[in-house]
Amino acid sequence: MVAVLSMLIEEELTRYQVERDTLLSVGVFDGVHLGHRHLLGYLRDQAFSVGLMPGVVTFVHHPRQVLYPERGVTNLTPVEERLELLRDAGMELVAAVSFTPELSFLDAGQFLSLLQRNLRLKGLVIGPDFALGRGREGDAARLDAISQSMGLSLERVPQATINGDVVSSTAIRTALGEGDVDRVSRLLGRPFSLRGQVVSGEERGRTLGFPTANISHLPDQALPADGVYATFAMTEGHPYPSVTNIGIRPTFNTGQRTVETFLLDFKGDLYGQVLTIKLMARLRAEQRFESISKLVAQMEKDISLARSILTVEKAPRN
Numbered sequence: 593m594v595a596v597l598s599m600l601i602e603e604e605l606t607r608y609q610v611e612r613d614t615l616l617s618v619g620v621f622d623g624v625h626l627g628h629r630h631l632l633g634y635l636r637d638q639a640f641s642v643g644l645m646p647g648v649v650t651f652v653h654h655p656r657q658v659l660y661p662e663r664g665v666t667n668l669t670p671v672e673e674r675l676e677l678l679r680d681a682g683m684e685l686v687a688a689v690s691f692t693p694e695l696s697f698l699d700a701g702q703f704l705s706l707l708q709r710n711l712r713l714k715g716l717v718i719g720p721d722f723a724l725g726r727g728r729e730g731d732a733a734r735l736d737a738i739s740q741s742m743g744l745s746l747e748r749v750p751q752a753t754i755n756g757d758v759v760s761s762t763a764i765r766t767a768l769g770e771g772d773v774d775r776v777s778r779l780l781g782r783p784f785s786l787r788g789q790v791v792s793g794e795e796r797g798r799t800l801g802f803p804t805a806n807i808s809h810l811p812d813q814a815l816p817a818d819g820v821y822a823t824f825a826m827t828e829g830h831p832y833p834s835v836t837n838i839g840i841r842p843t844f845n846t847g848q849r850t851v852e853t854f855l856l857d858f859k860g861d862l863y864g865q866v867l868t869i870k871l872m873a874r875l876r877a878e879q880r881f882e883s884i885s886k887l888v889a890q891m892e893k894d895i896s897l898a899r900s901i902l903t904v905e906k907a908p909r910n
Contacts, residue, residue: 600694605710608687613714615639615745616685616707618649618724620761623668624677626781627719627752627759634749635717636682644714647685648678649707655691657812666814668764668780673787687711700730701738708742715745722748754778771817771874783824783870783908784816786851790862802891804837804852805862807869815851816871818878822898824907825855826868831907832858835891835898836869839878856895872905873898 617635621628632648639646656665669677671688678686689695695703703725707713716739724730730738732748739746752759759779767775768784776784788807805825809815818839825834832855840849853869855862875894881887 601689601706602710604689605687605706608685608711610685610712612645613712614647614685615644615715615717616647616649616711616713617717620651620654621648621674621678622654622761623764623780624674624681625759625761625764625779626754629681629781630752631717631719631749632681632683638717638747645684646682647687648683649687649689650674650678651691652688653691655696658691658693659696666765666812668761668814670787670810670813697726700725700734704738704742713744717747717749719749720751765814768814768816771819773816773821773871773874783872785868785870787866787868790865790867792863802854804854805867807851807853807867809851820875820878820894821871822873822875822901823853824870824872824902825853826870826908827862827865832856833899833902835894837878856899870908873901
């Protein structure tokens with residue numbers, strides 16, 4: 593049974609050409625937030641000091657999405673963006689592995705043996721409350737014993753905090769769901785972003801004089817609380833000040849949750865392009881208006897306020 597399960601995982605691991613021994617960390621790394629970057633920075637420095645390749649094994653899907661799909665776990669960053677951020681953090685090896693029910697049957701020792709055999713694992717760096725293997729049996733104490741028996745180093749990195757605020761993906765999801773953009777940015781170390789293709793919508797914004805780009809998003813993408821946000825819209829590497837509405841557009845009773853962005857100083861066709869929206873500030877909650885004229889008047893106020901905020905904010909470079 594174990595051999596069959598290992599074979600399925602090894603098919604993915606053997607795709608990576610590893611030219612020297614590695615120091616690795618394992619996890620989802622959703623958001624690649626400041627807590628992750630704290631751990632990855634330590635891993636990178638330690639790897640260079642002993643001549644190892646710094647890297648991570650990241651699960652494509654969150655284990656809870658696979659084991660407990662009814663809980664509806666969302667992702668702060670799509671997998672491709674996550675891989676980019678991990679490479680930007682100095683990880684020379686970024687191995688993306690599918691978390692499957694089969695993988696969940698392996699214990700910590702069996703999983704580490706796979707990494708040792710296929711990714712030349714020489715040491716592991718873990719964060720607080722880390723556990724690995726079937727039923728999370730590979731806690732710090734168990735990993736100590738396993739690592740010693742396999743000739744691996746094991747190092748723990750303490751929890752990262754910012755002004756007493758614990759940095760975690762869960763904390764960021766909570767703040768995002770509350771529309772607390774400032775806290776989200778503080779814990780991520782950058783503005784929260786949404787990336788998606790511009791798709792056709794109902795074009796109501798165009799008829800109102802505010803043509804918006806309707807941004808597609810994955811069903812498991814974490815979204816901020818419904819509302820209106822001052823944003824930068826990144827297209828072809830250029831940041832455009834923008835106002836983004838996230839919600840169900842109650843004035844029109846659509847019921848469908850959408851992400852729509854009005855680029856303040858842009859003229860052109862965006863259909864089919866991939867747009868990245870960076871949230872800089874929350875302007876207000878979404879609300880229903882009694883008339884179209886009152887909606888338009890509020891939109892003009894939103895644009896004016898967004899301009900004043902985005903003039904002060906430094907535009908992202910990418």
